[in-house]
Amino acid sequence: MRRYMITPGGGIDSLTLIDCPTPEPGPGQVLVALKAVSLNYRDLLIADGLYPGGGASGIVPLSDGAGEVVAIGEGCRRFNVGDRVAGIFMQSWAGGEIADADLASALGGSIDGVLSEYRLFDERGLVSVPDALSFEDAATLPCAAVTAWNALFGMKPIMAGQTVLTLGTGGVSIFALQFAHAAGARVIATSSSDEKLARARALGAAETINYRTTEDWASEVRRLTDGRGVDMVVEVGGPGTLGRSIAATARGGSVQMIGVLSFAQIDPLPILTGGVVVRGLMVGSGEMFEGMKRAIVTNKIKPVIDRRFTFDDAVGAYEHLRSAAHFGKVVIGVAQ
Known part of the structure; x- marks a missing residue:
């Protein structure tokens, strides 16, 4: 599989596409073939070294992605192969009040993110994607949408x-x-x-x-x-x-x-x-994501996508976000 790595503080120019083995899920894990990911301003801060987290050797960037389950590990009960899913921003924050330890589970910052063709998730770090939402729509939700939801209703x-x-x-x-x-x-x-x-x-x-x-x-x-x-x-x-x-x-x-x-x-x-x-506030929990998701479907809210980029043009997506010319979300399609 292919995935991107970025060196925090190295700028957009440090974004590098590499080949690596496709992982296999262990107990309670889910392998997701990512179909779309989206960017947040946080991703520019990480690239510029202005955001805490991320090692000097580099991380897989981006927190927001959606895709299809292609394999499940032993004991996985929440999802099946073929399910459509999106990742939770802080993988360990399922619900309730945020704990200090949850901050260490933030995708694309403290741990590797989703700018990758495949990614392993703990099954508790995913939510299902309703049929009413495309993969691109769902990829806009984990950070920006959940943050807005938490602000208004949290x-x-x-x-x-x-x-x-x-x-x-x-x-x-x-x-x-x-x-x-x-x-x-x-x-x-x-x-x-x-x-x-x-x-x-x-x-x-x-x-x-x-x-x-x-x-x-x-x-x-x-x-x-x-x-x-x-x-x-x-x-x-x-x-x-x-x-x-x-x-x-x-x-x-x-x-x-x-x-x-x-x-x-x-x-x-x-x-x-x-x-x-x-x-x-720092984004929101999986529980908030679930409530927000229901409201989006009930009210027929369509995420606003400003521009779509290909996986090979991830640098272009970063540069477009940097320009501040966007209205809504910047999305990268991922095709295996």
């Missing part, structure tokens, strides 16, 4: 009639827009591109803000909410945007802090005086 679920602010139009933000809209929430979306904002409105955003032409977008959010602010912000920027996200949040609302795309100091006083909850 602590204090967003309710119909409440207002959600999403930042940008990457994978997490687009899934958050789709999930919140399906739940009956009002969504305000931001982007630096009017074209992308038009696409966000087509997906259900009630209002949009171009943060390049409206630098004080927190005040604009306040204006759009009659001075109240939003009930929840899906915050993917990190410290560089966190202060404005807090300023845009209603008293008692929450900022779901997911990404660290920019860095700056923040003033904690508005958190105190505004009664704002700032919650950090």
